[in-house]
Amino acid sequence: MSGEPNLTVQPRPEPMPPQPPRAAPRVPGALSKAEFVALMAMTSATIAFSIDAMLPALPAIGAALAPDAPNTAQLVIVAFVFGMGLGTLFAGPLSDALGRKRVMIGGAVIYSIAAAACTVAPSLETLLLLRVAQGVGASGPRVVAQAMVRDLYAGRGMAQVASLVMMIFVLVPAIAPLIGAWIIAGFGWRGVFWAFVAFSAVSSLWLLIRQPETLPADLRRPLRLTKLRAAAAEVFANGNVVRAITVQTLVFGMLFATITSVQQTYAQTFDRAESFPLWFGMVALLSGIASFANAALVTRLGMPFLIRVALGWHMGLSVILGLAWIAGLIPAAWTFPAFVIWQVSVFAMAGLCIGNLNALAMQPMGHIAGMASSIISAVSTIMAVFVAAPIGLSFDGTPVPLFIGVALCAGIGLLLARRLREV
16 A cells, blocks of 8 residues: 555665774975984984983982982982873873974973073982973973874874884984983083083974974864863773783883993993993994884784784893893803893884884874873873882892893783784
8 A cells, every 4th residue: 555654674784894094184394204204203312312311420410419329310310201201191282282383392492491400400309300390391392293193194104103213213322321421521410411402402493494283273172171081081991092001101111120220230230331321322223123123014014913022022031031140040251241132122122112002002092192192101101110110229239130020011011912902
């Protein structure tokens, strides 16, 4: 009958296949990929330079400002890292609201003012407070550089760019201790802080003159507490992102523990304080091969696989060397080469993991890149201080506590990394 309803079942439309993440359209006047990578590497390298150039200065700082407890000079490194972690909580959201370049330049100004003030710090306590402020300023270029990369690239392409940035970035820690030693020899340990001001000025001018803004005004997010809270909830509701942040925390912890105690190990364990900058530079250059390899392999093998390989390899090496050292199975002539090989492995592991972990965490967060970058960096950096500090403070004249602590971190990280996925 014509009045009866049509009960014919209509075919359901086929669901659209998931689309891979795409980069944002290139902004007018965008830099070439090579120059963009170089600029982001130099901007990010502010962190490495601010840490590694200080390593040769630690004995002089301890003697000058804390003669009764010279080991507390290591807090100069920890204070900077802590300030950097705090600053990342604000740098990303501010860049989402105000634009990337404004926040990067503003952070560089804070960093430079604090560094200049360090040159006249009368006590260790004052120096530590200024180093916290310097870390807060450095967080601007560090965090917003990651968001700027995410503005232009996504997925494995972003991981490749991050690896290329890391490959150039590694040249700074390779030469930073040597530069620090030269400056100390000519101008004393306070002269290192003027080098920080000069380094920041060069990278800031390059950014200001050459790099266009990558976040258009119509895509910016107002700085409102409700929206920030919603964005943070979205980050922490994603299990894959949380796992990536946790593994990155452990990787940073291993890296910071090594950096804070490596000068003591060279000086006290192996009596190589004078040649430390040269050895440190050689290790950094050798480990930089890992970032180059990651850039070449990540598009074929994927990020989770490379992370698992790096963590598994370094955990095994740390366990073997730790047990062999305790049992006295390493001949005396081979102890120093064994430690150097292990140090190369630490830095190479970081080169293989950090860029990939950050890309995994940021992959589903492109629409809130600044906030996501802030949370990822803040949590992983601040928590890494609590991972690294006990390992570094357990130094007993041998690298055994370092081997054991790092092996535990790598093992936990490996267990978590088995559940990481590219989404």
